[in-house]
Amino acid sequence: MRTLITGGAGFIGSHLSEYLLRQGDHVTVLDDLSTGSLHNLRDVAGHERLTFVEGSILDRSKVREAIAGADRVFHLAAAVGVRRIVDHPLESLRTNLHGTEIVLDAAREVNAIMLLASTSEVYGKNTSDRLTEESDRILGSPLKSRWTYAAAKGIDEAFASAYWHTYGLRTVIVRMFNTIGPRQTGAYGMVVPNLVGQALRDEPLTVFGDGLQTRCFSYVGDVVPALVRLCEEPSAYGEAFNLGGDLEVSILRLAEVAIELLGSRSTITLVPYAQAYGPGFEDMRRRVPDNTKAERLVGYRPTTRLEQMILNVAASQSAAEGPRDTDLTT
Ligand code: UDP
Numbered sequence: 148m149r150t151l152i153t154g155g156a157g158f159i160g161s162h163l164s165e166y167l168l169r170q171g172d173h174v175t176v177l178d179d180l181s182t183g184s185l186h187n188l189r190d191v192a193g194h195e196r197l198t199f200v201e202g203s204i205l206d207r208s209k210v211r212e213a214i215a216g217a218d219r220v221f222h223l224a225a226a227v228g229v230r231r232i233v234d235h236p237l238e239s240l241r242t243n244l245h246g247t248e249i250v251l252d253a254a255r256e257v258n259a260i261m262l263l264a265s266t267s268e269v270y271g272k273n274t275s276d277r278l279t280e281e282s283d284r285i286l287g288s289p290l291k292s293r294w295t296y297a298a299a300k301g302i303d304e305a306f307a308s309a310y311w312h313t314y315g316l317r318t319v320i321v322r323m324f325n326t327i328g329p330r331q332t333g334a335y336g337m338v339v340p341n342l343v344g345q346a347l348r349d350e351p352l353t354v355f356g357d358g359l360q361t362r363c364f365s366y367v368g369d370v371v372p373a374l375v376r377l378c379e380e381p382s383a384y385g386e387a388f389n390l391g392g393d394l395e396v397s398i399l400r401l402a403e404v405a406i407e408l409l410g411s412r413s414t415i416t417l418v419p420y421a422q423a424y425g426p427g428f429e430d431m432r433r434r435v436p437d438n439t440k441a442e443r444l445v446g447y448r449p450t451t452r453l454e455q456m457i458l459n460v461a462a463s464q465s466a467a468e469g470p471r472d473t474d475l476t477t
Pocket residue numbers: 228229230325336337338339341342353354355356360362398430431
């Protein structure tokens with residue numbers, strides 16, 4: 148298999164690159180290194196089946212160069228992170244809309260299977276007590292910068308679906324729910340690397356709002372094999388799949404567990420949303436995936452426990468040259 152990974156030097160992309168190289172693929176990584184870094188690929192640097200192309204998904208000729216000969220594309224490149232989206236809504240729209248269309252066009256030219264990395268953000272302000280199924284959606288206002296990402300990714304999904312229905316391009320949509328693990332940076336707002344870093348430095352842990360909002364964190368080592376299996380399953384074409392964790396935890400509890408587990412002397416500070424992200428910010432109160440669809444089709448089942456995820460993230464931040472992620476090497 149010849150595989151292109153856009154955003155392959157990012158957090159999830161670098162784990163996927165390693166996984167596919169271990170499987171024997173020829174892997175090309177296209178990354179503009181805006182939020183990703185070559186350091187993330189250090190364990191596979193110089194690999195004979197790895198090609199790195201530096202460039203943006205907005206650069207059509209770079210995308211064409213990188214995709215030449217590819218059988219499949221994992222389109223992970225995007226402007227991500229609530230902090231970054233709130234600060235740079237235009238960048239998010241341009242990269243996530245125009246860039247995806249360019250990648251879809253290029254995939255069509257070489258008839259590659261195309262997996263679109265989407266997000267649980269597309270569920271918007273879903274506050275229901277039910278588990279979130281693939282068909283649920285409550286849009287946030289496009290005038291609130293937080294929802295820019297959700298709006299763009301929602302349209303990306305519509306594009307992927309339309310390429311499937313119009314051209315027969317084999318597309319698979321995957322909505323990832325708070326994927327975490329080694330190499331994820333807290334710089335763009337992600338809560339786990341943020342809180343773990345604060346705990347390791349014995350600084351106060353910043354919990355936004357009342358801390359009772361919940362998430363189901365999933366581990367990159369569980370998610371990556373499922374991405375690959377979904378791409379290999381013809382009945383996945385034109386469909387969307389949730390991939391999330393199975394433990395619902397409040398952010399306050401997450402902070403307590405991190406402090407306990409890491410033997411930190413930190414305390415917890417509640418920070419009002421307006422102070423964290425600016426006035427009028429809207430959070431998602433509850434975000435719980437229904438993973439049944441991916442479980443039925445490719446046997447997806449999250450197995451890594453929250454405590455293990457936190458320890459692996461902490462090890463990644465502590466180690467001078469970064470950790471070997473043992474879960475991924477098994
Ligand atoms: N959060 C927090 N402290 C932080 C960063 C985030 O309490 O330092 C909260 C955030 O408001 C949200 C949850 O943690 O309720 C998850 O945030 P993240 O940005 O990781 O993901 P998302 O909001 O997309 O689920």
